[in-house]
Amino acid sequence: MITLNDYLLVSGLLFALGFAGVLLRRNIIIIFMGLELMLNAANLSLVAFSRFGIVNGLPNYNGQMLVFFIITVAAAEVAVGLAIIVALYRARQTTNVEDLNTLKF
Amino acid sequence: MNTALNLLHLLTPESILVETILVVLIAGLFKATAQKRNMLLSLTLIGGVTAGAMLIFQPHYGNIANGMAVLDPLTRFIKVVVLGLSLITAVYAVQSNIRQHFAEYLALILFTAIGMMLLAGTENLLMIFIALEMVSIPLYLLAGFLKQSSASAEASLKYFLVGGVSAAFLLFGISLIYGTTGATSLRDLAQSAPAVTRDPLFLAGLVMAIVGFGFKVAAVPFHLWAPDVYEGAPTSSAALIASGSKVAGFLILAKFLAIGLAGAAGSAASSQLQPGWLPLLAVIAAISIVVGNLAALSQSNVKRILAYSAIAQSGYMLLGLSATGGTALISVLFYVVVYALTALGAFGVVLHVEQRRGGSQLHHFEGLHQSAPGLALCMGVFMISLAGIPPLAGFFGKFYLFAGALGSASQGGNLGLLWVVAIAITFNAVSLYYYLIVLKHVFVTPATHPAEPVTRRNAATFVTGLLAVSVFAIGLYPGVLLDPLRAAAQAANRKPVTAAPVQPK
Numbered sequence: 001m002i003t004l005n006d007y008l009l010v011s012g013l014l015f016a017l018g019f020a021g022v023l024l025r026r027n028i029i030i031i032f033m034g035l036e037l038m039l040n041a042a043n044l045s046l047v048a049f050s051r052f053g054i055v056n057g058l059p060n061y062n063g064q065m066l067v068f069f070i071i072t073v074a075a076a077e078v079a080v081g082l083a084i085i086v087a088l089y090r091a092r093q094t095t096n097v098e099d100l101n102t103l104k105f
Numbered sequence: 106m107n108t109a110l111n112l113l114h115l116l117t118p119e120s121i122l123v124e125t126i127l128v129v130l131i132a133g134l135f136k137a138t139a140q141k142r143n144m145l146l147s148l149t150l151i152g153g154v155t156a157g158a159m160l161i162f163q164p165h166y167g168n169i170a171n172g173m174a175v176l177d178p179l180t181r182f183i184k185v186v187v188l189g190l191s192l193i194t195a196v197y198a199v200q201s202n203i204r205q206h207f208a209e210y211l212a213l214i215l216f217t218a219i220g221m222m223l224l225a226g227t228e229n230l231l232m233i234f235i236a237l238e239m240v241s242i243p244l245y246l247l248a249g250f251l252k253q254s255s256a257s258a259e260a261s262l263k264y265f266l267v268g269g270v271s272a273a274f275l276l277f278g279i280s281l282i283y284g285t286t287g288a289t290s291l292r293d294l295a296q297s298a299p300a301v302t303r304d305p306l307f308l309a310g311l312v313m314a315i316v317g318f319g320f321k322v323a324a325v326p327f328h329l330w331a332p333d334v335y336e337g338a339p340t341s342s343a344a345l346i347a348s349g350s351k352v353a354g355f356l357i358l359a360k361f362l363a364i365g366l367a368g369a370a371g372s373a374a375s376s377q378l379q380p381g382w383l384p385l386l387a388v389i390a391a392i393s394i395v396v397g398n399l400a401a402l403s404q405s406n407v408k409r410i411l412a413y414s415a416i417a418q419s420g421y422m423l424l425g426l427s428a429t430g431g432t433a434l435i436s437v438l439f440y441v442v443v444y445a446l447t448a449l450g451a452f453g454v455v456l457h458v459e460q461r462r463g464g465s466q467l468h469h470f471e472g473l474h475q476s477a478p479g480l481a482l483c484m485g486v487f488m489i490s491l492a493g494i495p496p497l498a499g500f501f502g503k504f505y506l507f508a509g510a511l512g513s514a515s516q517g518g519n520l521g522l523l524w525v526v527a528i529a530i531t532f533n534a535v536s537l538y539y540y541l542i543v544l545k546h547v548f549v550t551p552a553t554h555p556a557e558p559v560t561r562r563n564a565a566t567f568v569t570g571l572l573a574v575s576v577f578a579i580g581l582y583p584g585v586l587l588d589p590l591r592a593a594a595q596a597a598n599r600k601p602v603t604a605a606p607v608q609p610k
Binding site: 008015018019022028031032035038039041042045046048049053055060062063065066069070073076077080081083084085087088090091092100102103 | 230231234235238242245246249252253254255256258259260261262263265266269270272273274276277279280281283284287289306332333336337
């Protein structure tokens with residue numbers, strides 16, 4: 001029997017992996033993928049909470065509804081993010097964050 | 106069916122803004138002429154002012170789908186403020202160096218305005234997240250709008266990456282809070298939160314949500330994006346990021362904490378420390394004040410100075426938030442609104458200098474009092490107000506804020522927050538240095554640049570002057586802003602429970 005804690009564990013792992021990807025990787029595209037992983041980790045935990053959060057014999061559907069919105073928002077964010085990456089690539093010919101050093105302290 | 110109609114009724118101003126966006130975008134398709142930018146701006150302003158008028162004539166209270174969209178006097182006040190700030194940004198945009206796709210630029214400003222208005226008018230975690238993204242995503246694009254400039258693209262990317270991570274943190278925090286309490290509406294959350302304040306999952310969610318909000322309001326240690334974005338983004342975009350999104354961000358942070366999580370506040374008083382969000386907020390506030398003010402000292406670019414000043418000001422606002430209570434919220438909102446007006450005005454002056462002299466380094470401001478005496482005076486007003494010197498508005502903002510923080514009874518008697526207030530006042534003295542350095546370049550240092558022709562008046566300088574006058578007027582008569590704010594907050598608190606909700610079935 002898979003319990004809520006198992007889902008939360010996976011979700012937490014996904015979030016940590018995504019965050020590690022954002023912090024450690026140097027390629028903007030990979031960082032971007034880490035970002036998506038973090039959002040999907042939240043989706044997973046929302047669905048799990050929703051499924052196991054029984055109120056009056058029914059799952060609490062608010063969480064599942066939120067997930068649909070998050071998927072949409074994440075898609076919008078991907079569109080904008082890729083556009084920004086393309087703009088940056090045209091200006092700099094690079095997708096490495098270490099080359100982003102025009103603006104500095 | 107009734108709910109949909111009510112929703113449409115409640116969100117009429119936002120709907121008008123959407124229609125304005127469509128009109129502006131269509132008008133932008135026609136052949137470019139010299140008058141086109143002004144024509145597009147007029148369309149935007151007409152739509153915006155209509156939306157503002159609709160806001161004022163709306164019913165006093167509304168609550169749809171369990172807090173998804175709420176309306177009360179305080180919310181309406183903040184909605185009017187963020188709409189006005191966005192429209193001023195649009196006026197700035199005409200004078201900026203955005204030559205291509207101007208209609209799209211205005212449309213994005215309006216999209217941001219819609220997001221901020223929705224954000225101000227919601228008390229539901231779901232809607233908070235979506236509205237926050239509706240603010241952030243257009244702002245990423247506004248920051249990167251100068252596609253040829255590599256600084257703009259870099260600023261946009263940094264803003265996007267940091268903003269995306271913060272959104273993910275906020276979302277994960279929301280999911281944990283939702284999971285442990287089963288609530289998405291802040292009012293429901295307030296009822297179920299006290300039962301789980303010791304639940305580690307709930308506390309983790311709380312911390313992650315505060316981290317997410319901390320990124321949005323640029324508090325230390327989540328501030329690193331701010332200076333780069335302020336410097337690299339087009340000045341009119343930076344002005345919107347500094348003013349409007351800050352007002353909306355602080356209002357929603359205040360609602361989230363004060364309405365939803367009042368039961369999990371804890372205590373930051375030095376004598377009786379209790380875990381909760383108050384001590385966390387107080388510590389973040391203190392670090393923001395210290396780091397922001399110290400880092401601003403060594404900057405040579407006025408936009409970066411403004412960015413670090415914004416970080417420090419965030420610290421002051423967080424300090425105000427950590428002093429919960431009825432009057433404290435008003436003093437925070439007063440401070441935020443005054444700050445937004447001041448920062449917007451300062452960016453107006455920066456915009457002028459940038460257009461005239463090709464940069465926003467300190468030396469570009471030399472001798473400004475000769476070439477544009479009016480703007481130099483405005484800059485003086487803004488800087489001195491930011492530093493918090495009477496009789497300008499910033500002084501009263503700080504005064505109410507610190508008085509509220511010291512007097513908050515919820516902190517276990519008086520003077521519980523004295524340690525943060527002491528830090529804040531000390532570093533406020535430090536901040537005087539860099540504000541006066543800017544003024545020194547404006548007024549004292551002789552111009553090394555070749556003299557330029559005396560400035561023609563234009564809409565942007567006019568608006569900047571207007572902002573300076575309003576900062577001055579609020580300083581002389583704080584009641585101009587404080588009284589409506591107080592009345593709105595009291596009216597919002599008096600909200601009759603039976604009259605408000607229109608529950609969907």
